Amino acid sequence: MSDDHVYLTLAEGHEDDTRWAYGTGFEDPLHGVDTTVPEGVDAEALAAECVALADDALVSAQRLAEWVTRAPELEEEVALANIGLDLLGQARLLYSRAGQADGTGRDEDAYAYFRDAEDFRNVRLAELPGGDFAFAVVRLLVLSSWRLAHFRRLEAHPDPVLAAVAAKGVKELTYHRQYAAEWCVRLGDGTDESHRRMRAALDEAAPYLGELHTAYDVRDEVAEDLRQVTEAAGLTLPVHRPLPGSGRAGEHTEHLAPLLTELQGVARAHPGATW
Amino acid sequence: MVTGGPALLDAHRARHVAEQVPDPELPMLTLADLGVLRDVEVTVDGTVVASLTPTYSGCPAMAEMRADVAARLRDAGYPRVEIRTVLDPPWTSDWITESGRLKLAEHGIAPPGAAPRGPVSLVLSPTRPAVPCPRCGSADTEETSRFAATSCKALWRCRACREPFEYVKEI
Numbered sequence: 001m002s003d004d005h006v007y008l009t010l011a012e013g014h015e016d017d018t019r020w021a022y023g024t025g026f027e028d029p030l031h032g033v034d035t036t037v038p039e040g041v042d043a044e045a046l047a048a049e050c051v052a053l054a055d056d057a058l059v060s061a062q063r064l065a066e067w068v069t070r071a072p073e074l075e076e077e078v079a080l081a082n083i084g085l086d087l088l089g090q091a092r093l094l095y096s097r098a099g100q101a102d103g104t105g106r107d108e109d110a111y112a113y114f115r116d117a118e119d120f121r122n123v124r125l126a127e128l129p130g131g132d133f134a135f136a137v138v139r140l141l142v143l144s145s146w147r148l149a150h151f152r153r154l155e156a157h158p159d160p161v162l163a164a165v166a167a168k169g170v171k172e173l174t175y176h177r178q179y180a181a182e183w184c185v186r187l188g189d190g191t192d193e194s195h196r197r198m199r200a201a202l203d204e205a206a207p208y209l210g211e212l213h214t215a216y217d218v219r220d221e222v223a224e225d226l227r228q229v230t231e232a233a234g235l236t237l238p239v240h241r242p243l244p245g246s247g248r249a250g251e252h253t254e255h256l257a258p259l260l261t262e263l264q265g266v267a268r269a270h271p272g273a274t275w
Numbered sequence: 276m277v278t279g280g281p282a283l284l285d286a287h288r289a290r291h292v293a294e295q296v297p298d299p300e301l302p303m304l305t306l307a308d309l310g311v312l313r314d315v316e317v318t319v320d321g322t323v324v325a326s327l328t329p330t331y332s333g334c335p336a337m338a339e340m341r342a343d344v345a346a347r348l349r350d351a352g353y354p355r356v357e358i359r360t361v362l363d364p365p366w367t368s369d370w371i372t373e374s375g376r377l378k379l380a381e382h383g384i385a386p387p388g389a390a391p392r393g394p395v396s397l398v399l400s401p402t403r404p405a406v407p408c409p410r411c412g413s414a415d416t417e418e419t420s421r422f423a424a425t426s427c428k429a430l431w432r433c434r435a436c437r438e439p440f441e442y443v444k445e446i
Binding site for chain 1: 334341359420421
């Protein structure tokens with residue numbers, strides 16, 4: 001393939017071909033979907049719910065992507081990146097839906113790149129630094145179990161778009177939870193060192209579990225997943241007093257802002273660019 | 276909308292064109308084989324409306340699929356093309372056609388079994404059925420990674436013929 005051909009391929013579809021270096025551009029992931037908000041659905045509440053779920057997914061995806069080149073094995077990098085990609089896809093659909101529902105018409109980029117930390121509504125567990133691989137799999141287990149239980153309820157949501165995003169996501173999250181659970185058991189029931197690190201990871205995550213509320217009561221389902229996994233792993237879930245505050249109210253740890261700086265840097269340096 | 280006669284023939288032809296577009300990541304399959312092409316119709320003003328559904332929420336090939344279908348239809352003489360996204364019902368691996376499954380196996384990729392219906396429980400014991408090796412047919416295989424080069428595949432290894440292979444996951 002000649003250089004000319006590469007250039008033409010990249011430049012295709014751009015009126016202004018000086019922009020080719022930014023890539024070939026994203027398209028609206030909800031293009032062609034009926035975007036009417038059904039009667040009886042509170043559009044503002046729908047938008048808020050979509051943003052919160054999208055923020056959880058975007059921030060999680062960013063943390064998962066940090067494992068690329070750093071995971072214990074190449075296969076795990078591929079796995080964590082794939083899981084992050086699923087979550088990023090969910091985030092894109094949910095941001096697009098939020099922009100339609102709240103009447104602002106904002107696109108996915110406006111939500112992802114042009115809001116500051118205090119505007120994000122993700123739970124704090126998602127934003128904590130990557131730390132140990134044991135923490136990565138504990139966090140993934142907790143968040144995927146919680147999100148899966150929540151999405152199962154959302155499949156019956158009166159907004160057909162959110163319901164469809166949830167129905168698709170349920171299938172993906174089932175794989176994420178299974179992957180995380182298997183690693184938790186392997187490490188918890190592994191060597192003394194891996195067991196010790198799993199206990200430390202559970203201790204680190206436990207204070208943030210109290211924040212995992214939804215409009216639906218899914219506590220029993222999540223508790224059952226965690227019980228099943230910790231039991232098989234020879235671990236016990238530590239009891240911690242929940243930390244005050246909530247990411248859902250825009251109250252975050254000091255770790256979110258640096259994450260967003262990295263995530264948003266290029267978009268803010270080149271406003272209007274597509275890639 | 277389509278009422279019959281020449282318009283109906285035109286819709287058949289447009290559908291045939293769209294159905295032949297190969298998947299960007301599994302090029303041995305057409306979009307029809309993969310089951311992501313939901314519908315093709317021709318409106319009264321001659322616009323071809325093709326509906327696609329994503330395999331996974333984050334499938335990065337979606338944009339390319341949309342562009343490929345639009346380009347093929349334009350090349351086939353339909354200047355007005357609209358590509359719609361359909362999310363409901365969600366794609367499952369059951370949408371892969373029989374001929375699609377045969378083509379996967381011919382190319383050394385194990386086709387998926389039946390997709391699970393309803394909620395799937397956590398399984399912590401190694402009871403998942405083995406996937407037969409697409410090369411030698413042996414059932415003596417093991418998973419090496421649940422995730423592979425694309426969202427829809429897992430990595431497996433055959434203990435009989437020693438070959439690694441990819442496997443399209445049930446979802």
